[in-house]
Amino acid sequence: MSDLRDMFFEECDDLLEVLSTGLDDLQNENSDAETINSMFRSVHSIKGGAGAFGLDRLIKFAHAFENVLDDLRSDKLAVDPTITALMFSGFDHLNDLVDAARDDNDLPETDGAAVLAELKQTTQAANGTTGAEDEDANEVSEDDFVALSVNIGLDLGGDDSGLPDLPGLPPLGETSDGNSQFVVKFEADSALYARGHDPALLFRAIGEMGDLTIEADCSAVAPLESLQDAPASISWTLTLRPDDGIDEGTIREIFEFVEGQCTLEISEMMAEEEASELVVAPAPAAKAPEPVAKPIAQKSPAKAPKAEKVEKANKQEAKGGDGGKKSSEPRNSTIRVDLNRVDRLINLVGELVISEAMLRQSMNELPVSANSAVSEAIGQLKTLSGVLQESVMAIRAQPVRGLFQRMSRIVRESSRQAGKTSRLVMVGEATEVDKTVTERLVEPLTHMIRNSVDHGLEKAEDRLAAGKPEMGTIKLEAAHRSGRVVISLSDDGAGVNRVKVRQKAEEKGLVRPEDDLTDSDIDNLLFRPGFSTADEISQLSGRGVGMDVVRSEIQALGGRINLQSEPNKGTTITISLPLTLAVMEGMLIEVAGESLVVPTVALRETLQPGQANIHDFCDGDRGLSVNDSMLPIVDLGEALGFRSPLKNFNNQSLLLIEGESGRRSALAVDGIVEQREVVIKGLEQNYQTIPGIAAATILGNGKIALIVDTDQMIPSPGNGNPGLRKGSELTEVNSYV
Known part of the structure; x- marks a missing residue:
């Protein structure tokens, strides 16, 4: 059980x-x-x-x-x-x-x-x-269900005399006068019972259409000792003398939601004809009666036009489908595996990829011809390991539909608490994301939606005065872009009140009145711990807990978050996450004798020494002139504390990187090695969080290479290099969270 x-x-x-x-x-x-x-x-x-x-x-x-x-x-x-x-x-x-x-x-x-x-x-x-009538009907239905189950379970002798009369239906064998009648031959498949359906409810519904006679054929029922593993084997013949206005289509509607889970045949004939067909002498005791129900595919051509829908369902059921409805085939073709087993398998595949890279590098150091059999085998191993890696990663991939649908309830509850009306529009629900990512996105999305409802959407009267629909719209969208999954949450509200945000920030001492802040800088103050613009505490907001939690969760997933707002038009929060938490494409570089990896998703261009147009500014800052714009240059070795500042960048290669906010920067490195896929190894579980470093990986030579967090390497406007402190420790970047 x-x-x-x-x-x-x-x-x-x-x-x-x-x-x-x-x-x-x-x-x-x-x-x-x-x-x-x-x-x-x-x-x-x-x-x-x-x-x-x-x-x-x-x-x-x-x-x-x-x-x-x-x-x-x-x-x-x-x-x-x-x-x-x-x-x-x-x-x-x-x-x-x-x-x-x-x-x-x-x-x-x-x-x-x-x-x-x-x-x-x-x-x-x-x-x-009335309520009393409904309660009486409910009690009868429940009692009938139990009684029918018990009687059928006890009376399996092939004689239908022990079957109970269904309440609300005429006793067996009784019919009323009429010129025509319908004969319904019905046999349930095992799938019908497995899904909790009860044939008695179907028969009761037909009984409301006229005078009904029911005959059950139990001849195919297995002996009691083997009944547990036996398929469904009881069939019924129902003879209906319908009331006025009842036709075959009306009867078929009763069986509509069990199509593909039963064998059904409906025929119409005159009462005299039917009577002559149904009066049959009792069969000798030694012979078992023939089964009543027949497969739909064997029906006569004359009955085909009215039975096309059922015939189609029967054929699709034989193929494992049911015309767009749920069928048993998907359940039979899938298995449920404990997530820990999948994680172990993914880790093993990651180790296999690392071992393949180590083997390939070792072979490259040997004097082996490039066309030798060994090189071909190594190449084939690399291909197979890549395919295996992709296949294993796909096991954990799940559509975000379930996550988005959970957010629909958050929108309704938040709107009810805030006294507003709103709806959630979902786009890209079929986008697949790593299961771990979807599970850890529940809390961040919940906070974001509550903020959108409480702070973003206006009251109904304010929306009407602004020429907007009374009902606000919150849009949740997911898509794959450049090897990452991007989830955006937008509303059509009033946008961020930047004047109020700055005022609150000055009151809390987060900024000074003389500070020159851009709109983006002000928007990102919302992600500061303890920051809130609510004037009073409510069920939805006011305690300063929310958006800082969102930032922490997204960063823990190796993702980035960006907020954009336009007055009176709404706010959009964009989350960019790695498609998988295990593998990424990166550029292997060298800095001060150390091997580092820069994610290619943030890489826009590479410049070799001597190709860059570099300008010197005061306080030792340098800029790169690219397409009539000046980009700040960050010495990656100095920023990570590997060495002291360089006097010039004449011998440095430059990597142009871009964040989700659109801001760009150039990283000065000693050399560019190659582009490759790397297996991500988290640092938080094994060590601790390191400023400027997102994760680590193991190279083919067995050495560890750190993966650079490029977003922390993009300076904020007017602040020069990315907030370096004494001791070469990175500070929090104000321009991006």
Whole structure:
């Protein structure tokens, strides 16, 4: 049961993701009938699975939720902002219930009570019923489910006399007068039961369309001792004499959300014809009756036009698909592996890459012909190790969709607390990022979104006065750029109030009144620890904790963060992160006898000694003239404390680097060796944080090379070199965080 329970909650995650996607489509007015149907199937499947584990509270809430969705798909309710808001609130609480059940925790009874009551009231208003009637209907449904399961489990003798009459349906064998009737032959696949569906609920829905007779064929049921591993084997024949207005399409709608999980055949005939076909003499005891249900593919051509949809579903099920809906094939073709095992595998592949580089360098030092078999083998080994490395890294890559959908709830809750209306627009949800990165981005993104709602978006009356829509928009976007993943969060609010930011900074002693600060310098004051522009403490802000946490987390991931704001148009915060935490492309350089690596993602151009147009300024500063602009030159050896300042850069190579903010600088180095992929080794876990150094790597000769943090090597305007102190220790760069 423990394994089954884990499987149930894993499937819940997938179902909740489908539900969240559908809700986003509803909010963005991109929904259609299939969107509502997929949402209904998701909630219904969660309810069915919860019933197997006795999660009564989850069952009760999911039932109320699916009732509203059922009213939406039957056009008893119309999609409007009120219904959409209710759906989002229901989704949030459903998510909480699933998480609580997974962790064996009990939520307070008051949690979700208001949402549950509102869901029930919405259903009652749509159907014109009272609360008492709904409660009675719910109790009957739950009791029927249990009774049907027990009776079917006990009566397996091939005789249908022991099967119970379904409440609300006529007794077996009774029909009413009529000129035509439908014969429904139904056999459930194992997947239908595995997803928590109950055939009795389907039959009950058909029973509301007219007089119904049900016959069960249990001849294919396995003996009790082997029943556990036996496939689904009960089939039913349902004979319906429909009420006026009921046609085959109406009946098929009942089975719509189990398409691909059953064998279904529906035929229409005159009552007399049907009676002659169904009156069959009892079969001799020695012979087992023939199975009633037949595969859809064997139906006659005359019935094909009305059954195209089911035939298509049956063929796709045979191929492992179901027309865009979830099928069993993806689950069968994937495995869940403990993350620690994947980490060990990645570390081993990294060591393999290092060993390959060491072997290649050793072979290069030997007098071996470049065309020898050994060189070819080394080249092939390098290719294979590269492919293996990429494949292993892809194992940890996951779409950011799940992370973005979690942020959708943060937007709703923050807006509710701030008394504002806003929506989240997601772009690039399929962008894949290392799993560790997505997990550690939850807290930074949460802080950023809360700040956007509280400080960025205006009140509704202020937005209307400024000619903006009453509802604010927060946009969360992800994309791959130059070997990195870039995540940006933007809002259409009032932008950063730079006058207020500077005033607060002066009050806290962070800047002096006479300091000449650019707009970018003022914006980046928001990342200082303890800094806040809120006049009073609220649930969202005011304590000065938030953006400094964001900066620390992003830097710990080897990333960079940049803030850009335009008055009355909004603010955009951009996070740039390594695509993977294990491998990067870098330029190997030499400085004062030490080997260093400069990430190529920040590298724009290289200049050999004598190629640069260098100008000397006061206080020993030097600048590089490039395309009618002057860039500051940073002596990398001096900045990292490897040597004393150089008198001139005549023998130095220059590397032009650029940060996410667009600022550029030139690094003076002793020599450029080559460009190569390096395996990143973190310093924080094994040593400590070093100013100016992002990480380390192991070269082919077995030596350690430090990886330069290029952002800390870009001076801020007017401050000369990047804030060097005595002892050659790097200070914090004010221009970039």
